[in-house]
Amino acid sequence: MDTRTLGHSDLRVSALGFGCWAIGGEWRGPDGGPLGWGSVDDDESVAAVRRALDLGVTFFDTADVYGTGHSERLLGRALAGRRDDVVIATKWGNVFDEGTRTLTGEDPGPAHARRALTASLRRLRTDHVDLYQLHLAGASPEEGAALRETCEDLVREGLVRGYAWSTDDPGRAAVFAAGPHCLAVQHACNVLEDAPEMLDLTARYGLASVNRSPLAMGLLTAKRGSGSRGATGDIRAVPPSWLRFFEQGGVPAPHWAARVDAVRSVLTSGGRTLAQGALAWLWARGAHTVPIPGFRTVAQAEENAGAMAYGPLTAAQLTEIDGLLGR
Numbered sequence: 001m002d003t004r005t006l007g008h009s010d011l012r013v014s015a016l017g018f019g020c021w022a023i024g025g026e027w028r029g030p031d032g033g034p035l036g037w038g039s040v041d042d043d044e045s046v047a048a049v050r051r052a053l054d055l056g057v058t059f060f061d062t063a064d065v066y067g068t069g070h071s072e073r074l075l076g077r078a079l080a081g082r083r084d085d086v087v088i089a090t091k092w093g094n095v096f097d098e099g100t101r102t103l104t105g106e107d108p109g110p111a112h113a114r115r116a117l118t119a120s121l122r123r124l125r126t127d128h129v130d131l132y133q134l135h136l137a138g139a140s141p142e143e144g145a146a147l148r149e150t151c152e153d154l155v156r157e158g159l160v161r162g163y164a165w166s167t168d169d170p171g172r173a174a175v176f177a178a179g180p181h182c183l184a185v186q187h188a189c190n191v192l193e194d195a196p197e198m199l200d201l202t203a204r205y206g207l208a209s210v211n212r213s214p215l216a217m218g219l220l221t222a223k224r225g226s227g228s229r230g231a232t233g234d235i236r237a238v239p240p241s242w243l244r245f246f247e248q249g250g251v252p253a254p255h256w257a258a259r260v261d262a263v264r265s266v267l268t269s270g271g272r273t274l275a276q277g278a279l280a281w282l283w284a285r286g287a288h289t290v291p292i293p294g295f296r297t298v299a300q301a302e303e304n305a306g307a308m309a310y311g312p313l314t315a316a317q318l319t320e321i322d323g324l325l326g327r
Contacts, residue, residue, distance in 0.1 A: 006162060018061070019292035030102065030105075034238055036234070052301040053082060055302065059087045060075055060087075062124075064135075068101045068102065075088070095112075108136055135166050189212075211290065211292060229250035230250035276306060
């Protein structure tokens, strides 16, 4: 299970990818609410990326809007001289002001896709993106179809290797999946909230299932199901409506904390940490899954990468977890 293939391509990636949202640092939405994960140490982030690479992680997922460009710049800096060793995924669709580090809107137009790609290539210090992903979950299927054709043009021009839609809607995912160079779907999936329909769709189309929120926004990393993620600038401290794992102040929602406690012993069996067990559950859900946990420190990179040595959970453990969660 050391590697996965991205769709019908020759792109091989480590079974574990790293998500680069958190290392983008603080940024805000139009209403002033935090959209980052709090303050970060850029030198530590760079060291964490390089440590992950040394430990066998070859897939890094970012987005132009993370830190309003800062995540891409940091990843480009960290991977300098190692571009050929990695597969880089980024996303487009959001509009932002880099000066104020603020999200200002969305643009589902094909022209914006090209403009955004040009800017991402510059920030990432590369001449191509391996996986280019639509970041607008609410774009219409019709808009998606037009953007799929734009992505095909970008593939023909050598600017991207393949593309995907970051969406939790199977209908929208199927629109992109119809494209010859669609390689994956990025969607939410973790032990607390399974996504069987999306896993089935990606398997049916022969696509990679890139799993965001594999650690439930950090809920599956705590030693206990309590504690606060209430730091200034942390999205979990003032959670938007879609972030259901936390209440105001970054306190874990009791319902979700109880579910973590219910499966803790299974996930931590065999010497795994809680986070490593959560990643192992995703690998057991299919040979095409690629979880992309976030990170901000070398220690987090080492813990997450260490999960690969344990491999997936067993079928019996999956059944036991389903029973514990009543599904």
